[in-house]
Amino acid sequence: MSEAQSAGVHKNFIGGKWVESASGEKYRTVNPARPKQVVGEFQASVVQDADSAIAEAAASAPAWGKMPAPQRGSILFKAIDVFERRAGELARAITIEEGKPIADATGEVKRAMNILEYAAGEGRRLFGYTTPSELPDTAAYTFKRPLGVVSIITPWNFPVAIPVWKMAPALICGNAIVFKPASATPFAATIIAEIFEEAGIPAGVFNLVTGPGGSIGNKLVEDPRIGGVSFTGSTEIGTRIYARGAEALKKVQAELGGKNAAIVMNDADLDKAVPGIVQGAFGSTGQRCTATSRAIVQKGVYNEFMDRLIAQTKALKVGDGMDPENDVAPLSSKSQFNTVREYIGYGTEEGAKLVVGGHALEGAEYEGGYYVEPTIFTDVPENSRIAQEEIFGPVLSVFQAEDVQDAVRISNSVKFGLSSSIYTRDLVLAHEYINTVETGMVHVNAPTLGGEVHLPFGGLKASGVGQREQGTEAFDFFTETITAYIDYSASARERSRFI
Ligand code: UN1
DSSP, X not given: OOHHHHTSBOOEEETTEEEOOTTOOEEEEEETTEEEEEEEEEEOOOHHHHHHHHHHHHHHHHHHHHSOHHHHHHHHXXXXXXXXXXHXXXXXXXXXXXXXXXXXXXXXXXXXXXXXXXXXXXXXXXXOOBOOOSSTTEEEEEEEEEOXXXXXXXXXXXXXXXXXXXXXXXXXXXXXXEEEOOTTOHHHHHHHHHHHHHHTOOTTTEEEOOSOHHHHHHHHHHOTTEEEEEEESOHHHHHHHHHHHHHTTOEEEEEOOOOEEEEEOTTOOHHHHHHHHHHHHHGGGGOSXXXXXXXXXXXXXXXXXXXXHHHHHHTOOBSOTTSTTOSBOOOSSHHHHHHHHHHHHHHHHTTOEEEEOOOBOOSGGGTTOOOBXXXXXXXXXXXXXXXXXXXXXXXXXEEEESSHHHHHHHXXXXXEESEEEEEOSOHHHHHHHHHHOOOSEEEESSOSOOOOTTSOBOOEETTEESSOBSTTHHHHHTEEEEEEEEEOOSSOOOOSOOO
C-alpha cells in the first residue's frame, strides 16, 4: 500500500506530491451498507488548495502539451497495466464507498480500462484534416491544440468510470487536469491518482483535490488559468456551472440527469424486454443517469408484461454489494435514502398504484444500511413527480400506451432527454421511434443503460449541454481546432481579392 492509503488518512495529490489541505480539516466517508464503518478520512479542501492545484497544472501544461502524443499514450498504456493489477482492490473500494454490487463495480473498472485503451491509442491519431486551398501553392490544414488546464468535476455514482472517461481524453490531448471527485467518493479517486502516479504521469499534470464542491467548485470553473470544464452531476449544479463558465467564455461540457423510458410494443420479445427493464431499473440500485425509470407498455401486452415484471422484480436479492449473491445494494448515502423514500411517498400521494416494494429495509441484518426495496408503480399520472423527476433510485413507473406515437409522446413528455429504448421486432416501428424520440442515445431491443467508450455519450434537453463525452467528440472537446494556411509560392503573387 502506498503512503497515501496506509494511514486511513488520505491526502490531496498536487504537483506530484501527497499533501494536506491548507484548511487543516478532514472529513470521513462511510460504507452505505453499514454506516458505522468508516471508509477513510479525506482532505476538506478549500480555495487555496484548488489554487495550488491550478498553479501546478498551469506550470506543467506546456511541457505536457509539447510531448509527442504517442509518448503521452505510452503513459496511459502503462496506467492500464496498473489498473489491471489493482482492479480487484478498486472494485472493492467502489463497493464499500458507493455501495453498488461488486459485479457492477468490477464492470465499472473494466469500462475505465476500455476508455484508457481507446484514448491511449488516440495518441497515434488525433487527426486534423487537410483540404485543397482556393489559392495556388497554398497548404491548408487543421490541427488540435490542448486547452491547457481542465477541471474534471465528477459524481459519486460512477467514481471510477466517469472520472477516467473524462481524464483519459483530456490527458491524451495534452491537457493538465485538476480532478475534483464527488465529496462522497474520494477513496476511489485517491486510488486513481495513485495509479497515474505509478504510471509515470509528470508532476503537476494530474492533480487531485477532495472535499465538498461548494467551497472550491466556483474556483475550478472561473479561474482564468482553466481552459475547460467537464462536469457530470445534477441538472441544477450543471446549469450553474454552465452559466458561470459561459460568463468567463470557458468551454463547458455538462452531462446531467435523465428520466429514461423503455417502450414495450405488442410484438416485443418479452424474454428480452422484461430482464432488460429489470436490469435497467434496479441494476446499480437505479443510481445511474441512464437507468430505466419509466416503462411504457402497449396495451395488448400489458398484462403479460406486468406479470413477468413483478415476478422477476420480486426475485431480486437486496443486500450488501460485497456479497455477489445480491442484485440490489444500498442507496449510496443517507440523503439518497431519504430522497428515494420521499419520492415513493409522492407516488402514492399523487395517485399512482404501488404494486411492488416501496419500503426501506431495516433491522439487525441490515446494519443500518440505506436499503430500499425495488419498487414499481402503475397507473402513474403523467404529470406527477415520479413521472417527471429524476429519482436516482430503484423505482420504476409503468405507463400504458395505445401505439408507437402515443408511447413516444409519453417518452418525450419530460424535461430530460438522455437515453431511451424500444422493444419491438418491427423495423418500421423501430425507425418511427428512432426518428422521433428526444434522447441523445437510443436503443432497440436493449436496455437504456450505458454505452461503448468509442461512441459519443450524452443527452438532449435538460440532460446535458456542450460537446458529447467519449467517442471522437471527446477529443474535440478537450482541444481547440487551429486552422493553418501556408503560402509556399516561390515569389510574391498577385491576389485578386483578400478573403
Ligand atoms: C452508464 O449508465 O453506464 O452519471 C453510464 C451517470 C452517467 C453515466 C452512466 N453519466 O450515471
